[in-house]
Amino acid sequence: MDDASISGRARLSTAKPVTIAILAMGGQGGGVLSDWIVALAEMKGWVAQSTSVPGVAQRTGATIYYIETIPGDVNREPTLSLMPTPGDVDVVIAAELMEAGRSVLRGVVTPGQTTLITSTHRSYAVAEKEKPGNGIADPTLVISATDFAAKRTIAFDMEAIAAKNGSVISSALFGAFAASGVLPFSREDFEAVIRAGGKGIEPSLKTFAAAYDHALEKPKIDPKPKADKHLPPPPERTGHPVLDALVSKLKSSLPLSLQPMAYAGVRKLTDFQDPAYAGEYLDRLADLFSRDRQSGGEAHGFAFTAEAAKYLAIAMAYDDVIRVADLKVRGSRFDRVKKEVGVKGDQILYATEFMHPRMEEVCGTLPKGLGRWIEENKGLYDFLDRRVNKGRRVKTGTIFWFLGLYMVSGMRRFRRGTLRHAREMAFTAEWLDKALALLPKNYALAVEVLKCRRLVKGYSGTHVRGISKFDRVLSALPLLEAREDGADWLRRLRQAALLDEDGIALDGALKTVASL
Amino acid sequence: MAERSFAREVEDLKLGEGEIFRGEGILAITKALLQSGVSYVGGYQGSPISHLMDVLADAKDVMEDLGVHFETSASEAAAAAMLSASVMYPVRGAVTWKSTAGTNVASDALSNLSSGGVTGGALIIIGEDYGEGSSIMQERSHAYAMKSQMWLLDPRPNLPSIVKAVEDGFELSEASNTPVMLQVRIRACHVHGQFVAKDNRRPAFTLKEAMENPVRDVNRIVLPPASFGHEKDKLERRWPAAVNFVKERKLNEFFGPETGEIGIITVGGLYNGVLRGLQQLGLADVYGESLVPIYVMNVAYPMIDDEVIAFCQGKKAVLMVEEGAPDYIEQGLNTLLRRRDIQTRISGKDVLPMGGEYTAPVMLKGLTSFLEAHASPLLGNRPPVPDPSPVLSDERVKALATVVPPRPAGFCTGCPERPIFAAMKLVEKELGPHHVSADIGCHLFSILPPFNIGGTTMGYGLGPASASAFNVEAGKRAISVMGDGGFWHNGLATSVGNAVFNKQDGVMLIVDNFYSAATGGQDILSSRAENPRRKTNNSIVAAVKGIGATWVRQIDRTYDVAKMRDTLREALTTKEKGPKIIVASSECMLNKQRRIKPQFAAAVKAGKRMVKERFGVDEDVCTGDHACIRLSGCPSLSVKETNDPLRDDPVAAIDNSCVGCGNCGEVSEAAVLCPSFYRADVIMNPTGWDRFLASVRSKVIGWLQRRRESRRVLFAEGA
Incomplete structure (x- = not known):
């Protein structure tokens, strides 16, 4: 310088x-x-x-x-x-x-x-x-x-x-x-x-x-990585003999580690239908647990039963018209909406639901035979669909609409006889059979099959798309069942299916699997 | 009514001699215009000069007092043509727009204007939208100055320099009978600073005087043989006159030592960046002291040859700093030195990038390369320069790059354009994807997720015109989109007229939100507001029918997704030939909220019965597929994680920013999504009848709910 x-x-x-x-x-x-x-x-x-x-x-x-x-x-x-x-x-x-x-x-x-x-x-x-x-x-x-x-x-x-x-x-x-x-x-x-x-x-x-x-x-408070899932153990006493019986059945049929999730399932299904339905869930779960044990599940921490406890409850608590109506008319729901919207003083709140029922949902709610008969009668089905299939603004706070929804939700007691229930149960049985068939051969893969139930969700078109993704993901099973890393691949397929609506990522992933 | 009110800032425009003005660059320019005795101002809004138009609109009282005529031009072409008032009369006029987009539109008028030349000062203030945050193609306005022989000012980006450039610009224009462009970059438009004000000046010669004493001179009209004379006059008289003015008035500046082995030439707008770079290299300080000679071209065109020669002579090398491509100034510099046989090395785009904004790291890198090559001793012990690279190369930061989502601009909460594109997606599901020509405006956000609609955008009001080739027999029709802003700017003739005349068999969607919304909510011809100073409420439907369109549908509530979808489907499938025009109208929600929120609050306060609407999601009913979000993208429709152990995916949720536009409900209904949406109507200040009804209803409903609950066996809540 x-x-x-x-x-x-x-x-x-x-x-x-x-x-x-x-x-x-x-x-x-x-x-x-x-x-x-x-x-x-x-x-x-x-x-x-x-x-x-x-x-x-x-x-x-x-x-x-x-x-x-x-x-x-x-x-x-x-x-x-x-x-x-x-x-x-x-x-x-x-x-x-x-x-x-x-x-x-x-x-x-x-x-x-x-x-x-x-x-x-x-x-x-x-x-x-x-x-x-x-x-x-x-x-x-x-x-x-x-x-x-x-x-x-x-x-x-x-x-x-x-x-x-x-x-x-x-x-x-x-x-x-x-x-x-x-x-x-x-x-x-x-x-x-x-x-x-x-x-x-x-x-x-x-x-x-x-x-x-x-x-x-407190200059620094880190955000929580994920919402805490609410998973309490089953209680000692519930305050009702029927529920007490359910809880003791749960405790006697499953090991301690699996009880909280099964208890969540029991709560959900009691709420969805009734305690007896939750009892059926526990029976099926106990059956799955014994198969799990036979297949050496202990070495895997009974992962199969743990996932079954979760996804069987979800599968049994499917989203039907009765369920939606039931959730919409509850007093607790009225209170929650009030709280969320922040109603003050003498203000009055009315909720309007945006519903779009189709004949498909109506048939699903009818007794199995009748529903199927209408579905098979194309002319009749289309005729009725034209009358049913439209957007409806349902003012739940008025007596007329409330009564309507109230009556639909009251059909809960006939639910086990409906066409939708029959279909859901058949679908569930098929899915569980697939998983059970794999259980002795490829434990990890069987667990992943259970988790694929996550893909089925939504209503109408969304639901159809979900089932199609579920089917496409599971279509890879024959290629995967003999592979030690089969479970990893199935998990990847599931993740891909959740990336986009049309399943473009899933198509790519399926091609990769086919080339293995 | 514009999005932002400048009522308070307008007070600053009245500041007098010696008072301190504090504010944004845009406001400073407005004040400078008034200080310069401007007679008329026009322009077309667009970032970054929208606020200049808004300030002028809000400043009508100040302007009227001074006898200044202001108008919101229909387009940049209209604004440029307005400068014709200065051709024969000694009146000063200024127009403004976003560049280069607006300059493209204006170029026809600009060419004619600069060919004939001006008598009164004509100033074109261009907001240069180049670099980060830009919403247009990356080009330089410089080319226009060169091709039309207009002068281009590019002042240092501080308020005193910008204000001085406005004042100098008028004088330069008059001294050389040439229109002058004043370029202000986006950051300078928004820069906050201060300057010492002067008194506002009334125009010496008024427009009224001009109109009452018309003057004409056929030699100023672009028609042979006068046009050949213009060219000669430009090159032989006006150019030298401009050069002399710039030299005499010292519009360009010199900083740093008088001599040196090397030097830097920069356009004014980039001076602060150059100085910061030198400061980081230890060669300058924050107060503008520099160890390197700097020549600042506040006049980017024309180049003042003598000044440049004097600066380069005796220097080993000179760095030319100009942003963007092509490197017009550097080329000129090289030609000049070659012609004079001066051996100074010219560096520029060899060390600085040809394209892209000269950000701080880019500038630092360029300066370093230049100095290393030509004056490495100057760099001395090399103090540490700012360097984020150790941070950026860390694994933790690299991992971060995988999670930080892009956040492009999008439709606002409750935007009425969202349901239009939701309907388009629904039609797409039925009829398959179509070619979609997009346009300029908020509706262009449809090209982004979640809609992903739109293939090209050719210019403001050109959407349907850009689909005009697709006018052949085919199984599908092309769709084009255009906003109301684009429609009035250019689209009525160029797009609709063109389509009618050529029997263009496509679908044309005109998105009418009552404002020029993307530029800040200014009124346009079809605005529904009553604007005392403008004639609004002119129907788009009447206009398109007036030029011969026959298949025209007006949808007066875009939120009606089902109707929107059905109308689109009809347009795509009808047997009728020629353009199928759908005018989809609903008020821009941003502006609507600004308009009605205070009214609503006042009514509630006054005890009037009012109903407030917002939407909600029943979290128990939502299954977490988010199809609703893929058809909406509303900022207030989001997701939330639940603590339900039986749920893997977050559920939809609507936050407090919801304005109750209704889109969520309409979409879920039209697309048959799911029944989880509800609209909550809150009756404020209910009447006696309301209360009576509510009490009867809640008694009946409450009784039924309790009845059901008592018969049901359930686990206690939260157990």
């Missing part, structure tokens, strides 16, 4: 602006937050520059706001950058957990420098929601990445805090930002900016305060 440049370097100021990036989704108030930070800095005599690239992302897309601020100098104006430099950002504020993840991927979060402030709530992207199975991204991967990438993390559910205090997330993020202490301004300064804002000042201040305190007391 020559002398000139050495002396030149010495002449240069070493001042650096504080750099702040805000990652939000359109409509989350990222612009408000950005304006607040600028107003705060200017109020304190700093120079602040903010910018954003909203484009069409002002709708619901991911948006980034960028702010640089530096103490004012009367003699000179700073030249500030209009975009963040990855690796040189002091604060990243993310208004949602995956946006925090996105900020890490953009390289703006670095261990030496960045304070990451993020809300841990999730707003699922279309890509996550549209999957026929569970497309929700694993939050633990975000946590482990942000923990590694950031110098310091302030993370908790700021959306919940905002909702609780009647404001929006920008106030909560501003509170957490204030608490981070990155900008050397007092809490009162931050609050003064909110007060100068105009709209919704009180709720904003309350939310700000709650988030501020939370950030100081």
Whole structure:
């Protein structure tokens, strides 16, 4: 280096602006937050520059706001950058957990420098929601990445805090930002900016305060990886002799480890039909358990029975018209809707159901012989279908419609004789037979066959599509039953079937299996 | 009514001499126009200059006081043609639009305008939508300046520089009788900063005076032989006049030491990025001190040869920083140096990428390569530069890339366009997929998941025109989509007229949401709002019938999915030839909510009986297949995990942001999905009759529910 440049370097100021990036989704108030930070800095005599690239992302897309601020100098104006430099950002504020993840991927979060402030709530992207199975991204991967990438993390559910205090997330993020202490301004300064804002000042201040305190007391609360499944063991006493008998039958027929799931099944089926139906379930389960034991299930922790306990209950509690009507007219459902909608004081609530019954469902609810006879009489079937098959708006809160649904749900006592029940039982028997046939030969594969029942769900067209996927997945069984890794392949096929609606991924996976 | 109100900001437009203006770049430009004595302003909205149009619309009082005429032009072509007022009269005019999309539309008028030249200052403010967040094709507006011999200003991205560029632009235009383009990049449009204001100026010569004293000069009209004269005048008089003005007024700037082995030439808009890069290399500071000479071209076109020569002479190498392709300035620079036989090495696109935004890492990399090649001693001990690569190469971060979902823009909560595309998907299931020509506007979000509908997009109002080749006998018809914005912008003649005239046997779907919604909810001809300053409520159906369309269907509630589906099916299968036009109308929900929310709240507060609707999902009935989401994608329709051990997949759930548009219910009904959706009607301030009915109903229903419960043997809740 020559002398000139050495002396030149010495002449240069070493001042650096504080750099702040805000990652939000359109409509989350990222612009408000950005304006607040600028107003705060200017109020304190700093120079602040903010910018954003909203484009069409002002709708619901991911948006980034960028702010640089530096103490004012009367003699000179700073030249500030209009975009963040990855690796040189002091604060990243993310208004949602995956946006925090996105900020890490953009390289703006670095261990030496960045304070990451993020809300841990999730707003699922279309890509996550549209999957026929569970497309929700694993939050633990975000946590482990942000923990590694950031110098310091302030993370908790700021959306919940905002909702609780009647404001929006920008106030909560501003509170957490204030608490981070990155900008050397007092809490009162931050609050003064909110007060100068105009709209919704009180709720904003309350939310700000709650988030501020939370950030100081418990700066980091990781989101739970998955919802906790509610699996209690069967109780000692139920308060009803019939139920007590069911529980003792359950306890006597299954080992302790399998009891909670079987108890969940018993509860479900009692609710679906009656205790006797739950008793049938236990009989079938006991039978499956003995076959499991004969096939050396103990070495596998009775995985076969464990899955059967779950999926047999689901199969027996199929979704029919009676079930839907039953769920819609319950008092507990009326209460739940009230709570979800948030009805206050003297407000009155009415629910309107969107139903579209077809002749198929009507036949399913008729006695087996009659239903089948109508189905076989094409002319009659079509004639009736034209009268039945249309969208209906059912106002459950009015006496007329309530009575209608009430009567349909009352047909529960005839359910065992219906065409739908016969079909469901035949389908279930076939599925269990397939699994049982494999059990002695390929235990793991038999377990996977049981799990494939997950593919059958929904109503009408969706249900048909589910069954078709179920059939296609199981069509690979002859190719897999002799393979040691057959279970792995069947699991992959099932996962593929849940990736898209039309089963394109499944077709690909089936081709792969065929080429094995 | 535009999406955002600038009523408060408009107050800032009244600031006088010496007062400090604080705000967005767009607002600063508006203020600069008023300070420059502008007579008329026009333009067409579009990111990133939508807010400029909105501010102008909200500032009508200020403008009227100053005698400034403002209009929302029908298109960029209309706006550019408006500048014709400055051809013969000494009135200053400014127009604005999104570029390059808008400049393409305007180019016919622009060519004519610059050929004949102007008397009054004519300024074209273009919001350059290039780089991250852009919604259009990536091109440079620079080409237009070059081909039409207009001047292109590209000021440093801070408020004082942008304001000065507006003021200088008018003067430059007048000094050289040439229209001037002022390019502002997307980040600069939204940049918040401050500048010292001046008083607003009334135009010295008014439009009224012009109209009452008309002047004409046949030599200014593009018609031979005058047009040959124009070319000569441009090259021999106007160009040198512009160069002299730029030089004399020092519109371009020099920073850093006067001499040096190397130097950097940058267009003004990229100056901050260059400076930050140099700062990271230890060669500049945040206050603009630089150890490297920098020549800032605030005038990107024309190049001021003398200034460039003076800057390059004696330097071993010079880096040219210009964004996008082709590298017009670098090419010009090379030609210039070659002609003058100057041996300075020109670097540019060899170290900086030909395409893409010059983000901070790109700039840093380019500067480093240039300095390493030509002035490595300057780099000295190489202070550590910002480097995220250790983070990005970590396994934990790589794993993250597999889970962070893309989040493109999409239809808003309750958007009335969603049911249209749900209906299209349902028809697709019956009749198979069709070729779909899309257009520009919110409805283009249909190309994304969950709808995945739409094959091409050729331009605003060109959707049906772009399906015009598909007018042959076939088993299926082509479908084209166009919004109301595109329809009035260009589509009525170019798409509908074209289809009628050529008997185009396709289906044309006109999505009418009462606004130019994608650009921020501005009013257009068919808007249903009463706008005192404009004539709205002009029917699209009447317009298409007026130019000869015969098969026309109006659907006045797009949420009626079944009707939408049936109408589409009919259009696709009817024997009738010629265009089948469906006008699907429902108000943009974003704007509707902004309109009715305060009204609703006020009515409730006043004790009026009001019914609030929202949707819900019965979680017990939902089976977690998410077919409803694949036909909707509404932000308020999401999923949630349950704690039911017998469920593997999350169930659908509707959150509090639901506006009760009805799409969920209609879709599940039309598609025969599942009965889990319900609409909750909450009666606020119920009347006595409401209360009486509710009490009778709940007594009867409650009795029946208790009766059923008492007869049922169930495990206790939560056991």
